[in-house]
Amino acid sequence: MDDRNMESSCSTCNEIDGEHFKSIIHIDLDCFYAQVEMVRNPELRDVPLGIQQKNIVVTSNYEARNYGVSKCMLVTDALKVCPNLKLVNGEDLHSYRTASGKVFLVLQGWRCPVEKLGMDENFIDVTSLVEEKLKNANLNDLIVMGQLYSEPSAECPCGCHNRLKIASQIANEMRKKIYDELGYTTCAGIAHNKLLAKLICPLHKPNNQTTIFPQHGANYMSTLTSVRSIPSIGSKTMEALISQKIISVSDLQEAPLEILKKHFSSDMAVRLKSLSLGEDNTPVKQSGKPQSIGLEDSFKTVSVKSEVEDKFSALLQRLLVLVREDGRIPVSVRVTLRKKDAKRLSSHRESRQSQISPSIFTLSSGVLTVTEAGQQKLMAIIMRLFTKLVDLSKPFHLTLVGLAFTKFQERMTGRSSIVNYLMNDISVQSVLNLQNDGDASITSMDYSAASPSSSTTTDLSDAEIEPSPKKPKKVNWIAKKRCLAKEEVASPSKLKVGELRLNSKELEKVSELRLNSRDRSLTPRASPAKDNFSDASDSMKDLEDGACNDCPSYVDKEVFSALPDDMQQELKSMWKNPTSSEKTRSSPRKNKSKPNSIMKYFVPQK
Ligand code: TTP
Ligand code: MG
Numbered sequence: 010m011d012d013r014n015m016e017s018s019c020s021t022c023n024e025i026d027g028e029h030f031k032s033i034i035h036i037d038l039d040c041f042y043a044q045v046e047m048v049r050n051p052e053l054r055d056v057p058l059g060i061q062q063k064n065i066v067v068t069s070n071y072e073a074r075n076y077g078v079s080k081c082m083l084v085t086d087a088l089k090v091c092p093n094l095k096l097v098n099g100e101d102l103h104s105y106r107t108a109s110g111k112v113f114l115v116l117q118g119w120r121c122p123v124e125k126l127g128m129d130e131n132f133i134d135v136t137s138l139v140e141e142k143l144k145n146a147n148l149n150d151l152i153v154m155g156q157l158y159s160e161p162s163a164e165c166p167c168g169c170h171n172r173l174k175i176a177s178q179i180a181n182e183m184r185k186k187i188y189d190e191l192g193y194t195t196c197a198g199i200a201h202n203k204l205l206a207k208l209i210c211p212l213h214k215p216n217n218q219t220t221i222f223p224q225h226g227a228n229y230m231s232t233l234t235s236v237r238s239i240p241s242i243g244s245k246t247m248e249a250l251i252s253q254k255i256i257s258v259s260d261l262q263e264a265p266l267e268i269l270k271k272h273f274s275s276d277m278a279v280r281l282k283s284l285s286l287g288e289d290n291t292p293v294k295q296s297g298k299p300q301s302i303g304l305e306d307s308f309k310t311v312s313v314k315s316e317v318e319d320k321f322s323a324l325l326q327r328l329l330v331l332v333r334e335d336g337r338i339p340v341s342v343r344v345t346l347r348k349k350d351a352k353r354l355s356s357h358r359e360s361r362q363s364q365i366s367p368s369i370f371t372l373s374s375g376v377l378t379v380t381e382a383g384q385q386k387l388m389a390i391i392m393r394l395f396t397k398l399v400d401l402s403k404p405f406h407l408t409l410v411g412l413a414f415t416k417f418q419e420r421m422t423g424r425s426s427i428v429n430y431l432m433n434d435i436s437v438q439s440v441l442n443l444q445n446d447g448d449a450s451i452t453s454m455d456y457s458a459a460s461p462s463s464s465t466t467t468d469l470s471d472a473e474i475e476p477s478p479k480k481p482k483k484v485n486w487i488a489k490k491r492c493l494a495k496e497e498v499a500s501p502s503k504l505k506v507g508e509l510r511l512n513s514k515e516l517e518k519v520s521e522l523r524l525n526s527r528d529r530s531l532t533p534r535a536s537p538a539k540d541n542f543s544d545a546s547d548s549m550k551d552l553e554d555g556a557c558n559d560c561p562s563y564v565d566k567e568v569f570s571a572l573p574d575d576m577q578q579e580l581k582s583m584w585k586n587p588t589s590s591e592k593t594r595s596s597p598r599k600n601k602s603k604p605n606s607i608m609k610y611f612v613p614q615k
Contacts, residue, residue, distance in 0.1 A: 029169040032139045032176035035198040035206035039215035041129035043070040045108045048192040060099035125296040134293035139175045154181040155218035177220045204289035226287025231259040261285035303413025311407045324412040333377045337417035344394040345411030361394045
């Protein structure tokens with residue numbers, strides 16, 4: 010009997026409807042870098058095309074794949090199988106990043122959570138949209154758009170088949186829009202969870218989509234020949250599984266839980282088992298700006314300090330361009346090395362990170378810049394981290410160096426700037442990246458490319474050299490309200506009443522960003538910028554519930570709550586006196602008696 014026809018029982022669907030109620034789409038761009046080049050230059054469309062980085066073809070179009078050119082092939086080998094292969098240098102990632110951002114924007118048009126994975130993949134949770142569409146759908150007319158992994162012998166009582174049929178139609182619309190607006194073809198996977206949506210996506214590539222019903226999840230998983238196909242199983246977990254002769258996903262399905270528990274924690278053993286059966290309940294997390302911005306350079310071997318310095322210097326130059334485009338001010342830098350271990354004939358990664366002073370960066374006419382002296386400071390920190398990772402008194406062999414800015418301050422306009430207070434994203438979008446990238450735990454699904462064993466250490470000693478930004482009490486409180494308690498809050502400036510010296514640009518920014526209350530609703534998620542900060546939305550709700558019930562409608566209540574108590578009192582008493590309040594609102598800059606009164610910043614934009 011065909012494996013695909015062996016459905017798992019669905020008689021308990023209603024009891025476990027928590028497992029089937031979601032509808033997830035995974036979209037992957039076909040031969041991504043190659044398509045970007047082909048859209049840019051139509052002459053490349055009908056020729057076999059390879060994208061070259063160093064001596065490797067990182068991807069190729071499907072024309073070239075027909076000749077046997079595969080991803081990550083050596084250029085020399087690719088030219089052997091396809092002598093007329095057209096090669097385009099793909100080392101400058103700028104246009105790929107731009108294309109990736111545009112696809113993300115198109116997908117956001119459906120107003121569902123979109124989680125970006127790498128540059129050319131996105132998960133979209135269309136559960137709510139499907140529920141909406143289901144209300145008006147004629148169930149007899151529903152069909153699966155694109156391919157279906159396997160015909161079901163019976164309807165699932167929980168209704169997931171109809172939901173996934175609608176999801177397949179939404180996926181089709183999304184793919185069509187990406188093609189119509191940007192010219193890129195894509196593949197999609199449609200399933201009730203992220204795991205199956207991602208894994209089923211490439212089944213009919215290119216330019217096609219595949220839906221899988223929950224009952225066939227375990228069957229499909231059993232066709233995967235390596236446990237490594239499962240996202241979040243990295244090299245260490247795979248090694249441990251192989252040592253138990255668990256190689257394919259079906260081996261994992263059959264492995265007794267007790268055996269797994271001997272080699273992994275109990276939670277992890279259970280999780281491995283669930284994954285092998287196609288079960289996964291990780292949520293689609295709305296993506297915002299990347300948590301870190303980094304670049305790596307790999308090579309055969311480097312064993313001399315000055316060469317390492319040159320590599321880092323080149324990386325830093327390129328990284329600063331990316332940071333400028335991003336616009337956030339970095340407050341932490343991470344150095345990564347891949348060391349060749351001659352004895353074990355293997356290599357491993359090590360990282361170390363350090364705080365950096367935001368003052369290294371300057372904002373000039375809205376553009377982030379670093380002076381020559383600032384760059385020297387950064388290089389000094391980078392080389393100091395390097396010497397902590399490598400014992401220079403002994404020979405060393407590196408095969409990769411990497412540099413990343415790992416934490417950011419959203420905006421910084423001056424040490425004592427009120428701007429830092431009067432913005433909702435007042436402190437930092439920061440993430441501490443201290444866990445092993447690969448295999449330490451799989452309690453939450455990590456869909457990012459699994460990296461080889463690696464470790465990152467935060468270098469606290471460097472924090473002394475580059476002083477740690479202070480954490481004012483008030484801002485820490487706001488961070489807590491936003492459920493950022495575990496994250497670090499870095500260097501928002503402290504507001505003192507006597508230090509209110511806004512220059513005109515800051516004032517403009519404040520007015521523009523925070524005080525245009527006529528255009529803003531105070532409901533959570535009203536502002537598009539908020540979509541990246543779902544935790545912030547919650548905090549906003551809390552604040553709205555209590556802190557400033559007497560505030561006039563044009564006042565941002567979260568901003569109000571962030572002000573020192575005495576300032577809040579000053580404002581409240583003014584609002585209680587309509588005459589003075591109105592005067593201040595209509596003519597804030599003419600308030601001669603209190604030139605720096607906070608009142609003038611609470612003026613709706615005209
Ligand atoms: P993939 O999605 O793996 O490949 P792809 O989009 O080129 O092809 P497919 O049609 O099979 O999805 O990777 C996305 C891009 O990432 C790819 O175009 C080039 C780049 N890339 C690298 O830089 N290094 C690599 O090792 C791989 C696999 C991809
Ligand atoms: Mg792709």
